[in-house]
Amino acid sequence: xxxxxxxxxxxxxxxxxxxxxxxxxxxxxxxxxxxxxxxxxxxxxxxxxxxxxxxxxxxxxxxxx
Numbered sequence: 001x002x003x004x005x006x007x008x009x010x011x012x013x014x015x016x017x018x019x020x021x022x023x024x025x026x027x028x029x030x031x032x033x034x035x036x037x038x039x040x041x042x043x044x045x046x047x048x049x050x051x052x053x054x055x056x057x058x059x060x061x062x063x064x065x
Contacts, residue, residue, distance in 0.1 A: 016043050023053035031056070 017023075017034045024031045027049035038044070045052040 022056040024056055025049055025053050027051060
């Protein structure tokens with residue numbers, strides 16, 4: 001039997017986190033604010049409780065600029 005080729009997995013394009021952005025865990029409610037940007041070429045998800053954290057709509061005012 002011939003093997004069926006799999007289509008390459010499509011990843012959702014995500015923007016890089018910027019200084020001052022805030023993320024919240026939808027499971028436990030933990031909130032984080034980005035203080036430093038890593039400078040990596042690829043993007044990374046912030047994980048809490050085994051799930052990616054969601055970006056809050058408003059930027060935090062307490063982060064240093």
